[in-house]
Amino acid sequence: MVTKQFRGSPKEADLTRADSLAREIFSDIANKWALLIIEALGERTLRFGELRNEIEGISHKMLTQNLRMLERNGLVERSVHPTVPPRVEYTLTEPGQALRETVNGMCGWTGQYLGHIEASRRRFDA
Amino acid sequence: MVTKQFRGSPKEADLTRADSLAREIFSDIANKWALLIIEALGERTLRFGELRNEIEGISHKMLTQNLRMLERNGLVERSVHPTVPPRVEYTLTEPGQALRETVNGMCGWTGQYLGHIEASRRRFDA
DNA sequence: CAGCATCCCCAGAGATACTG
DNA sequence: CAGTATCTCTGGGGATGCTG
Numbered sequence: 001m002v003t004k005q006f007r008g009s010p011k012e013a014d015l016t017r018a019d020s021l022a023r024e025i026f027s028d029i030a031n032k033w034a035l036l037i038i039e040a041l042g043e044r045t046l047r048f049g050e051l052r053n054e055i056e057g058i059s060h061k062m063l064t065q066n067l068r069m070l071e072r073n074g075l076v077e078r079s080v081h082p083t084v085p086p087r088v089e090y091t092l093t094e095p096g097q098a099l100r101e102t103v104n105g106m107c108g109w110t111g112q113y114l115g116h117i118e119a120s121r122r123r124f125d126a
Numbered sequence: 127m128v129t130k131q132f133r134g135s136p137k138e139a140d141l142t143r144a145d146s147l148a149r150e151i152f153s154d155i156a157n158k159w160a161l162l163i164i165e166a167l168g169e170r171t172l173r174f175g176e177l178r179n180e181i182e183g184i185s186h187k188m189l190t191q192n193l194r195m196l197e198r199n200g201l202v203e204r205s206v207h208p209t210v211p212p213r214v215e216y217t218l219t220e221p222g223q224a225l226r227e228t229v230n231g232m233c234g235w236t237g238q239y240l241g242h243i244e245a246s247r248r249r250f251d252a
Numbered sequence: 253c254a255g256c257a258t259c260c261c262c263a264g265a266g267a268t269a270c271t272g
Numbered sequence: 273c274a275g276t277a278t279c280t281c282t283g284g285g286g287a288t289g290c291t292g
Contacts (some may be wrong), residue, residue, distance in 0.1 A: 003181050004181075021244065022240060026162075030156065030232070048273075054130075054131045059265070059267090060266090061265065072247055074246025080177070101231070106152070106228050110128060112154050117199050119200075125198070173254090189285090211253040
């Protein structure tokens with residue numbers, strides 16, 4: 001149950017901790033930039049700049065910020081090649097790949113229901 | 127491809143439009159409150175207040191805002207019972223249910239990798 | 253009870269610039 | 273090329289109060 005952070009009973013103290021942690025992680029990851037990064041990486045290894053080009057409209061800052069967060073949570077691996085100029089590459093880890101499956105689902109869903117949604121919007125906006 | 131909003135070639139004008147729309151929809155939906163609402167609704171029908179209780183920490187404003195957005199995109203159906211006091215119920219539509227499948231995936235993923243993630247965080251924070 | 257409007261404020265996002 | 277830091281400012285989001 002990710003929707004709840006806390007439960008009432010003190011007996012469930014560790015469940016509560018797990019819930020609260022789960023919710024925290026969910027909140028980290030359930031944001032568009034993080035998910036777009038995961039989607040963009042896919043099975044490839046990409047450099048910082050390549051990612052930046054790949055993801056329309058993301059700023060330098062948002063990209064680093066989200067990459068750090070994903071790295072911290074163990075979803076992406078960051079490898080630095082000490083060349084000059086520097087070359088930094090990002091890859092999805094196994095947990096990252098696993099999450100990517102469901103992100104693919106979301107992307108597929110978006111495509112599949114484009115029509116529905118567009119129509120629904122027109123109805124609603126009237 | 128949700129990561130790109132626009133493509134270069136003018137020949138792909140309608141693909142471009144579809145991409146840009148897809149990205150817009152993706153950005154709408156890929157935020158924690160929207161996803162938590164979808165998860166909370168599940169197969170049930172819930173009233174506004176029930177949803178508010180169900181989702182730890184969501185504000186009145188965020189809840190209405192996201193519900194409107196989801197309604198506009200045709201993911202939830204809003205039914206008003208003209209009683210007094212008013213009773214407003216929300217249910218997932220078929221597209222909403224379909225998306226919920228993948229959201230369930232994300233929640234499952236979170237639970238499954240809690241350990242990995244917690245460990246990774248400890249490593250990173252050192 | 254649910255919705256909308258208003259006010260207000262601070263975190264978050266962009267822009268810019270410097271370093272390894 | 274990638275990362276970090278600083279500054280600025282906007283708009284997201286909370287709080288409150290009124291209406292149907």
